[in-house]
Amino acid sequence: DTEVTQTPKHLVMGMTNKKSLKCEQHMGHRAMYWYKQKAKKPPELMFVYSYEKLSINESVPSRFSPECPNSSLLNLHLHALQPEDSALYLCASSQESGVYNEQFFGPGTRLTVL
């Protein structure tokens, strides 16, 4: 299995809702990442988990809460989002978190906040 899967594909939520995005990989990778991508822009790193521990938080607002329950799963919990948070949320994984480790990306979750 050489893919990263993400669910749901699309999500529409109100500003008072709580929802979660899910990411899964079965490649035995020990590093997992969340990126945010706005339309016509490059992906921007949000969080990095290495061996199930949060190692990078790129100053992301607390309304985004990541969780890594085990080495294959990565969640992103969403609460009290703003319309400007609407974007494509991408998950990626790599063998390790060091340099020269190719990151494999999932297809993303398209999030719309009303």
Next chain:
Amino acid sequence: GESVGLHLPTLSVQEGDNSIINCAYSNSASDYFIWYKQESGKGPQFIIDIRSNMDKRQGQRVTVLLNKTVKHLSLQIAATQPGDSAVYFCAENMYQTGANNLFFGTGTRLTVIP
């Protein structure tokens, strides 16, 4: 292929011609670079990578050139095909404490004219 303002740079080529996509990177300490292809509605897909101790690397129909003196990368696609139409991102890898951090360039939209 470099970004000017907020617009995504574009490149249109005739099917069968060669394509060259350029990218400037920012950090002279970056030592690993990756080209990704992103088709509409999908996550970025790895194309080719290069380490900073190399000037050139070839794959199947693709070649990446690295000029560290001027901090410039290029991606050459030979005999461009309609399936090559996508947005292409270069990414530079910087290793922060504990984890791998990819910084993506602005991207270039390649359109192949049949």
